[in-house]
Amino acid sequence: MKIVIPGGSGKVGTVLARAFHGVGHDVVVLSRSPNVAPWRVLTWDTRTLARWAKELDGADVVINLAGRSVDCRYTHSNRESIRTSRLDSTRIVGEAIAQASMPPKVWLQASTATIYAHRFDAANDEETGVLGGNEPDSPDTWRFSIDVAMAWERALNEANTPRTRKVLMRSAMTMSPDRGGIFDVLLRLVRSGLGGRIGDGRQFVSWIHEQDFVSAVLWLIDHEEFSGPVNLASPNTLPYSEFMRTLRFEMGMPVGLPATRWMLEIGTFLVRTESELVLKSRRVIPTRLVRSGFRFQYPAWPEAAKELCYRWEQRRRKKLAS
Numbered sequence: 001m002k003i004v005i006p007g008g009s010g011k012v013g014t015v016l017a018r019a020f021h022g023v024g025h026d027v028v029v030l031s032r033s034p035n036v037a038p039w040r041v042l043t044w045d046t047r048t049l050a051r052w053a054k055e056l057d058g059a060d061v062v063i064n065l066a067g068r069s070v071d072c073r074y075t076h077s078n079r080e081s082i083r084t085s086r087l088d089s090t091r092i093v094g095e096a097i098a099q100a101s102m103p104p105k106v107w108l109q110a111s112t113a114t115i116y117a118h119r120f121d122a123a124n125d126e127e128t129g130v131l132g133g134n135e136p137d138s139p140d141t142w143r144f145s146i147d148v149a150m151a152w153e154r155a156l157n158e159a160n161t162p163r164t165r166k167v168l169m170r171s172a173m174t175m176s177p178d179r180g181g182i183f184d185v186l187l188r189l190v191r192s193g194l195g196g197r198i199g200d201g202r203q204f205v206s207w208i209h210e211q212d213f214v215s216a217v218l219w220l221i222d223h224e225e226f227s228g229p230v231n232l233a234s235p236n237t238l239p240y241s242e243f244m245r246t247l248r249f250e251m252g253m254p255v256g257l258p259a260t261r262w263m264l265e266i267g268t269f270l271v272r273t274e275s276e277l278v279l280k281s282r283r284v285i286p287t288r289l290v291r292s293g294f295r296f297q298y299p300a301w302p303e304a305a306k307e308l309c310y311r312w313e314q315r316r317r318k319k320l321a322s
Contacts, residue, residue, distance in 0.1 A: 001221075002059045004104070006030040006044065006093055007066025009037075011181045012110075012174050012213075016063065019214040028055050030066075046089040053096035056104060061221055063108045064093050067152075074141045086152045094159030106165045106221055109156045113172045113206050113233055113284040115149035118142065120202060123237065125287035126170075126229050142280060153229070165227050167220050172206035172233035172284055174213045175304065177312035187312055189256075190247050196256030201241030204283035206233045209298035209308070216286075219294050231286040236300050240278065246302055250309040 003020050005013050008029035017039050021027045027039035030052050034041040044052040046066055056062055066089035068081045090109065097103045116124035117132040124130060132138070133146040153168050175183040189195045208216070213232060220226050248256050286294075298304035 001061060002026040002028070003061045003063065004028045004030065004055050004059045006046075006062070006064045006089060007110075008063070009033065009035060009041065010065065010069070011176070011178060012171075013063075013065045014178065015174060015176050015210045016065075016214060016217060028059075030055075046085060047092060049092065049096060049099075053099070056093075056096045057100040058102045059104045061106050061108065062093060062097065062104045063110075063217070064090060065110045066090075066093075067110065070145070074144060079144060083148050083151065086148065087155050090152065090155040091159070094156070094161055097159070097161045097164050103161060103164045106167065106224075107156075107159075107161065108167050108169055108217065108220060109153075111153055111168045111170045111229065112145075112149050113170050113231065113282050114145050114280070115153070115170060116282065116284055118203075118281045119283060120204070120281055123283045123285040124231075125285050126231055127287060129231075129284070165224065167226055168229040169217075169220070170229050170231045170233075170284070171213070172208050172231075172282065174210055175207050175308055176210035177308050177315060179315075183308055184312065186244070186247060187251065187309070190244070190251050190253050193253070193255065194257050194259075195244045195248050195253065196258035197241040197244070198259045198278050199240075201239060201258075203240050203279060203281040204237045205240050205243045206237050206282040206284040207243075207301065207304075208233050209296075209304045212296050212298055215297065216289060216294060219289065219292070223292060225292070226288070230288050231284050232289070233284045233286050234296060234299055234301070234304070235285055235290055237283050237285065238301055243301060246305050247309070250305050 003025050005017055007013060008017050009031040017027050017029055021039045029039060029041045030044040031041055034043050042052050067086040070082060072078050115131055117130040118135050133143050156166055156168060173182050177183060216232050220230060244256060
């Protein structure tokens with residue numbers, strides 16, 4: 001297959017490009033800052049049609065992951081960049097597909113599990129899940145994230161691409177041992193003794209192992225019955241305190257210092273990010289995937305954490321030896 005990945009130079013895009021290229025697919029990544037990679041990487045600006053648009057004509061799949069990272073403080077300028085980078089890229093991809101004589105058969109569009117409400121009582125799936133934004137006393141930063149996610153999904157739905165199937169990937173955190181990814185950050189907290197409970201520790205963590213993420217994306221490509229929102233997450237969410245306790249066990253760290261909410265607010269301010277990323281309860285389950293027959297290789301966190309920790313340690317030792 002020919003697979004075009006706008007915004008594919010980030011952590012999740014690299015996971016997909018590496019997997020697809022590794023089994024012989026023709027992968028084209030569109031990036032504002034092209035770098036050297038085993039697959040083709042072309043320049044685009046997320047706003048204007050240019051030579052890159054020709055790559056979508058005749059492609060089998062487009063997977064749009066473009067959007068500024070939310071790992072930052074939600075200042076006015078950063079909020080504008082987060083919003084416009086997502087909406088502009090989605091609209092211009094839609095325009096490129098619309099003008100193609102042979103448009104892609106399927107357009108997988110990044111969305112986020114953050115679109116669901118902060119809750120503890122029940123899990124959110126695609127059919128009965130509660131969308132967020134109306135939780136009592138929810139911070140302004142949480143409502144901003146919901147507003148962006150909803151606008152992002154509307155941009156896909158409004159695209160006039162009748163010959164291309166459209167899927168919204170409401171993805172949880174993709175766990176891989178790659179340097180700089182979310183798993184790497186969490187593991188470094190554990191190794192430094194800071195991998196304890198945050199707040200009351202009850203907030204749920206939704207996650208997905210990188211191998212299951214890749215397999216799920218391929219499943220969505222191959223199964224034409226899928227359109228609209230699909231949750232890409234492990235079927236087994238768990239509270240943050242249990243999530244981190246498992247990581248500590250796998251790394252042989254019996255103790256992790258806890259952090260109160262006010263401590264976290266100070267810490268995230270100092271490192272220029274937002275506390276929402278760890279305080280919001282993201283209890284999301286993949287009902288549509290499971291019902292369709294998809295089988296997770298790593299459905300439970302203990303097994304996934306063990307495998308990820310092993311590969312993370314192998315890469316660390318290899319780097320130290322080089």
